[in-house]
Amino acid sequence: MTLQDFFSGHPRCALAFSGGADSAYLLYAGLRCGAELRPYYVKSQFQPDFEYRDAMRLCASLGAAVTVLPFDALCAEAVRQNGPDRCYDCKKNIMSTIIARAAEDGFPLLLDGSNASDVADDRPGMRALGELGVLSPLRLCGLTKPEIRRLSKEAGLFTWDKPAYACLATRVKTGEPITNERLAAIERSEDWLFSRGYTDFRVRTAGGSALLQFPEAQLARAREELPAIRERLSADFSDIILDPKGRKTAL
DSSP: OOHHHHHHHOOEEEEEOOSSHHHHHHHHHHHHTTOEEEEEEEEOTTSOHHHHHHHHHHHHHHTOOOEEEEOOTTOSHHHHHTOTTHHHHHHHHHHHHHHHHHHHTTOOOEEOOOOTTOOGGGOHHHHHHHHHTOBOHHHHTTOOHHHHHHHHHHHTOGGGGOOOOOOGGGGBOTTSOOOHHHHHHHHHHHHHHHHTTOOSOEEEEETTEEEEEOBHHHHHHHHHHHHHHHHHHTTTOSEEEEOSSOBOOOO
16 A cells, blocks of 8 residues: 555545654655645643754645644653553543544544554554554555655655654653653753754653763764763753763664
8 A cells, every 4th residue: 555545545634743754754745645634743841842843844844734732741640650651641642632633623533653664562652543543654554764764855855864752751761750840851951962963862861860872973072071061961960971882773
């Protein structure tokens, strides 16, 4: 099945839109296929501001009218407590919110950008998608992450080489409560490191400490600049540790 086949059979859909490479290409392809595809962006404290800006920029470039849904990601106790099923609970809450609003707007079917490279067994959030009847056209059509990046580049989408970016909640050690203060500290730290030219890294937290994980190619520079990094991040964390192993980056 091709995306044209899919959208011929589903000409009116809502899209859970993150602004990442996958959902960006799916939005582009759906519109090119002639579908009435409405993107919905859930704006919560789990997404940094740059993700919101990228999402709005992409929609503007495609002439797509996006619906932004403010959402308190910590409204559920199960999410705040950050147990092993936190991703499942969070995804179900977010998708349920989009489904309800999309139904009000006349869009009975919700899509998401999961692709054929995503392993369902490793992603508890995908269990929520199945339970809610969310369809993943990229996955159904067998499109892998490298193929999506290639097609996005050919289409001229600026998201074609955008690094995969997991939500801020993934930075907090499982079992430790997630708070707005923790999320804000992580975002401030990552924003500053981004401004210094670091890319595709993570600032993970456990207790009051921060573990900095950089790709191998950036480790030498990070070691040299560690005193300055510690000075800047010490306002938010009691200890700043550099992971000596290079971070394996996603596709």
